[in-house]
Amino acid sequence: MSSSINVRRYTRGVLDYAQQTNSLDRWRDDMTVLQAIGGDRAIRHFLEDPRLSVAERIETVDRSVGDRLSDAGRELLGILIEDRAVRILPQLTRQVLREADRIEGIARIQVTSAEPLTDELRQQLQNSLGKDGRTVHLEEVVDPTIIGGLILREEDRLLDLSVHASLRAMEEQLARV
Numbered sequence: 001m002s003s004s005i006n007v008r009r010y011t012r013g014v015l016d017y018a019q020q021t022n023s024l025d026r027w028r029d030d031m032t033v034l035q036a037i038g039g040d041r042a043i044r045h046f047l048e049d050p051r052l053s054v055a056e057r058i059e060t061v062d063r064s065v066g067d068r069l070s071d072a073g074r075e076l077l078g079i080l081i082e083d084r085a086v087r088i089l090p091q092l093t094r095q096v097l098r099e100a101d102r103i104e105g106i107a108r109i110q111v112t113s114a115e116p117l118t119d120e121l122r123q124q125l126q127n128s129l130g131k132d133g134r135t136v137h138l139e140e141v142v143d144p145t146i147i148g149g150l151i152l153r154e155e156d157r158l159l160d161l162s163v164h165a166s167l168r169a170m171e172e173q174l175a176r177v
Contacts, residue, residue: 007088011095014076015103023072024100030073031093031100033065037077038089047077047086054081098155107134112141112151112162125150 018027037043047057058078061069069077080086101108109129111117117125117140129152130136143151146162153159 003088003091006083006085007091007095010076010080010085010088010092011099014092014096015099017072018100019103021072023070024104026070027072028097028100029068030070030076031096033069034073034077034089035093035097037061037065038086038093044086044089047081048084054078057081105134106137107154108137108139110139110141110151110153112143112146112153114142114144114146114148114163116140116142 014027015024018024037047043061046052046060049057058074058081061077062074080089080092100106107129109125111125117138122138122140125138126136146164147167148163149161149166151158151160151162151165
């Protein structure tokens with residue numbers, strides 16, 4: 001079975017269970033812990049080591065993460081180990097968190113500006129970007145190289161309204177003349 005099919009299958013299972021048990025917030029926390037586990041290549045290799053039993057691998061994870069992972073999160077990790085699917089943890093955690101945001105109507109938008117946002121501009125952005133009813137969470141990044149304006153990024157969508165991008169576009173137009 002392909003990796004993307006597995007990710008979709010596990011994502012659907014996690015979200016269905018989370019909604020049935022009204023535990024989406026707990027699963028967000030679990031996904032954050034599992035994201036850290038899946039993001040570490042050495043840990044992933046350890047969890048994929050067939051010389052150790054599933055119980056030994058989970059016990060080792062338990063010792064390192066303690067109570068930061070719920071019983072359901074441990075069970076998911078055990079299933080991934082048994083199914084030899086630990087390698088999909090990075091994609092799975094991203095997808096579950098993205099879908100959880102969609103279910104709850106949350107938009108996470110990265111805003112890059114040349115200077116820190118003012119409270120007034122932050123509020124204007126949240127109001128404007130949340131007109132569709134979503135709750136907007138802004139991740140603010142300061143990058144003086146954009147000179148001015150803003151760059152908005154949501155998942156795989158990008159809106160570059162920076163002075164730097166405008167200058168580049170003018171430069172390209174002038175080069176064609």
